[in-house]
Amino acid sequence: MTGLLDRPTMAVPPSSRPRSTTVAVVGNDVIPLPGPAPEPDDAEIGRRFATGDEQALALAYQRWSGQVHGMAVRAFGPGPDAEDVTQQVFVSAWTGRAGYRPEAGPLPAWLVGVCRHKIADTWAKRDRQRRLAEAAAADAETRPAPAARPLDAAVADRLLLLDELDRIDQPQRGIIELAFFEDLTHTQIASRTGLPLGTVKSHIRRTLERLRSRLEVDGAAALHA
Amino acid sequence: MQQHCTPEDLALAALGEPLPAGDAAHLADCRACTDEVASLRRSVDALAVPAFAATGSAVAPPPHVWAAIAAATGVESGPAAPPTPAVPAAPAAPVRPAAEAPAPPAEVVPLRRMRSRLLLAAAASLVVGAGIGAGAVALRDDDGDDEAVVALAGAQLDPLGENSASGEAEVVERPDGSRVLRLELDADSPQEGYLEVWLIDTAVEGMVSVGVVGAGTEELELPPDLDIGEFPIVDVSVEPLDGDPTHSGVSIARGQLA
Numbered sequence: 067m068t069g070l071l072d073r074p075t076m077a078v079p080p081s082s083r084p085r086s087t088t089v090a091v092v093g094n095d096v097i098p099l100p101g102p103a104p105e106p107d108d109a110e111i112g113r114r115f116a117t118g119d120e121q122a123l124a125l126a127y128q129r130w131s132g133q134v135h136g137m138a139v140r141a142f143g144p145g146p147d148a149e150d151v152t153q154q155v156f157v158s159a160w161t162g163r164a165g166y167r168p169e170a171g172p173l174p175a176w177l178v179g180v181c182r183h184k185i186a187d188t189w190a191k192r193d194r195q196r197r198l199a200e201a202a203a204a205d206a207e208t209r210p211a212p213a214a215r216p217l218d219a220a221v222a223d224r225l226l227l228l229d230e231l232d233r234i235d236q237p238q239r240g241i242i243e244l245a246f247f248e249d250l251t252h253t254q255i256a257s258r259t260g261l262p263l264g265t266v267k268s269h270i271r272r273t274l275e276r277l278r279s280r281l282e283v284d285g286a287a288a289l290h291a
Numbered sequence: 292m293q294q295h296c297t298p299e300d301l302a303l304a305a306l307g308e309p310l311p312a313g314d315a316a317h318l319a320d321c322r323a324c325t326d327e328v329a330s331l332r333r334s335v336d337a338l339a340v341p342a343f344a345a346t347g348s349a350v351a352p353p354p355h356v357w358a359a360i361a362a363a364t365g366v367e368s369g370p371a372a373p374p375t376p377a378v379p380a381a382p383a384a385p386v387r388p389a390a391e392a393p394a395p396p397a398e399v400v401p402l403r404r405m406r407s408r409l410l411l412a413a414a415a416s417l418v419v420g421a422g423i424g425a426g427a428v429a430l431r432d433d434d435g436d437d438e439a440v441v442a443l444a445g446a447q448l449d450p451l452g453e454n455s456a457s458g459e460a461e462v463v464e465r466p467d468g469s470r471v472l473r474l475e476l477d478a479d480s481p482q483e484g485y486l487e488v489w490l491i492d493t494a495v496e497g498m499v500s501v502g503v504v505g506a507g508t509e510e511l512e513l514p515p516d517l518d519i520g521e522f523p524i525v526d527v528s529v530e531p532l533d534g535d536p537t538h539s540g541v542s543i544a545r546g547q548l549a
Contacts, residue, residue, distance in 0.1 A: 124368040127357060132349030139350045141342035152352045157363045175345070182343050223337035231338075245306050246338045247345045252303055271302035277334035 112173035115159075116166050123160050130174045131156070134181045141185045151188055155181045170236075178247075179232075186224040193221045223281060230280040234273060241266055242273040296324050305331035306339075358452035362540075440465055446525050446546035448476070454543040455479075460525040462513065462548060470513045476527065478506045478543060484531040489538060490522035498522065498538060523548040 106114070106125065114122035134155050138148035159166070159180050166176050231239060237259065244250045244258060256266045296304070296314045304310055304318060305328050318324050341347060361367065441464045448458040456478035464470050474488060488511060491498040499522055502511040513519070527544045 120364075120366040121368040123360075123364065123366050127360065131356070132351050133345075135352040135356070136347050136350040137342055137344070140344075140347055144350070149352060149356050153356050153359045153363070156360045160360075160364045160366070178345055185342050220337050223333065227334055227338055243345075246335065247343055249339070249344070249346070251308050252306075267299040267303065270306065271299045274302045274305060274331045274334060275298075278330055281333060 108172055108174065109168065112166070112168045115173055116163055116168050118163065123156065126159075126173060126177065127156055130177055133174060134177055137178065137181050138185065142188070147188065151181065151184045154184045158184065171240075183228055186221070186228055189221050190225055193218045222285070226280055226284055227277055230277055234276070237261065238269045238273050241269045245270060295321065298327075301327045302331055304328045305335055307335070355453040359541075362452055362542075443470065444519060444523070444548040446523075446548045448525060448527065448544040448546040450544055451542045456527065456543040458527075458544060460546060460548065462519055469515065470517075470519075472501055472511045472513055472525070474504055474509045474511065474525075474527075476504060476506050476509070476544070478527070480506065481529045484529050484539075486543070487528050487530045487538075489524075489526040489528065490517070490519065491524040491526050492522050493524070495524070498526070500536075519548055 108129070111122050111125045111129065115126055131152060135148065135152040138151040138155075142148045142151065155177060159177055162180075166173065231242070234242070241255055241259065241261075244255045245252070250258065252266050252270060253263065255261075255270075256263045259266070261269075294317075296310065296318055300310055300314050301318075301324060304314075309315065310318060318328065357369070361369070443462040443464055445459065445461040448456070448460055450456050456476065458474060458476035458478070460475075461473045462470055463473060472488065472490075476486070478486065480486075486504050486506075488501045488504050489498045490501055490513075499514070499517060501513065502509075504511070504527070524545060524547050526538075526542050528539050529541045529543055530539050
């Protein structure tokens with residue numbers, strides 16, 4: 067399986083005349099939400115998502131797929147790869163919804179976290195495919211295969227670091243995410259969170275040291291491919 | 292020379308924050324402090340990338356992405372309206388002391404396999420109980436062939452998801468006892484890959500590949516012992532050219548023989 071061809075759906079341009087449907091096997095038509103129900107707020111969607119309310123998945127998609135897809139597009143450019151990531155994020159979030167706890171944070175932040183994992187996974191997959199292709203090319207030319215090149219360092223680092231981030235408790239995790247992903251300075255983080263400046267600084271230091279340790283300890287283990 | 296920077300300041304330097312002039316001057320000259328910053332910066336460089344930023348602009352995914360998610364999850368509720376590009380940025384996780392970090396989501400099985408399974412499972416819930424009209428319905432062959440062709444079963448194929456493919460399928464028995472699946476498919480050629488026809492059982496667990504087709508009218512000979520009562524669902528899928536003989540999970544049209 068090439069993966070690159072493993073696309074979620076093929077875009078089949080509309081062509082045929084509309085037909086009335088008599089066989090009840092169409093499983094995934096988009097069905098409009100019934101009635102003018104009041105729009106649930108984000109927290110409500112998060113709670114309902116966690117309990118497996120199917121409509122909450124649709125609402126979450128409606129509200130946050132743009133954010134998720136924006137990240138995927140920044141990683142892979144517009145097109146099938148980005149669409150595949152966005153699809154994976156929502157499918158994986160839905161099937162893994164037991165791992166989402168509304169009391170620990172809003173659903174969109176969790177979805178964005180899932181998206182980072184999917185992007186990192188896809189980067190790693192592409193990197194592996196590129197190495198395989200290079201090895202195959204070398205083989206075809208009956209040249210000695212180049213020494214097995216490890217995963218691109220940044221690609222491997224990201225997999226490890228995202229995993230480590232998931233293990234970090236609050237408030238440390240939220241603090242470092244504001245620094246990494248929202249580009250806030252420590253003074254901005256202190257004012258956003260209401261935590262003392264010194265506390266923010268020391269959490270940042272300890273978290274960066276922790277992440278560095280993870281890279282030092284498990285850096286080689288990242289080559290599980 | 293000023294004494295070494297504090298570990299906290301070195302961490303901030305690794306994040307790219309400017310240090311007070313005195314510290315900055317020391318850092319510029321001190322090998323130990325510079326090395327410390329460089330080693331801490333590896334994490335920053337790996338994670339603080341645009342694709343991971345929570346603040347970038349939103350991009351609305353094309354409609355077929357939702358269709359694929361609905362198919363993979365079996366969720367039938369749809370978004371009330373297509374998401375607009377102006378979706379506000381997702382807020383960052385609030386920092387709450389003592390709050391437990393959410394566990395990472397369960398790692399999913401490879402998408403392709405899961406998609407097939409779930410898609411088919413979703414279809415199963417809709418076709419279970421529908422049953423198949425037992426026995427052969429002897430109809431005149433529409434084509435008016437001289438041969439006495441007997442129509443055994445037929446199905447209208449309806450589009451799945453965002454697809455506009457549709458068609459009709461008919462199983463007919465030829466005078467020599469062989470059976471063919473006649474397919475009249477109204478579909479565009481896939482941009483990549485090819486179209487494959489399957490007969491699937493009502494439990495949507497087993498399936499038989501009947502052949503590769505294009506749009507238009509095609510006849511596919513069925514294996515002699517294949518029980519179409521056991522595999523009554525006619526499914527047309529788009530298959531990538533990836534050498535994987537299993538169903539891609541991307542069905543464009545489907546119907547049940549009766």
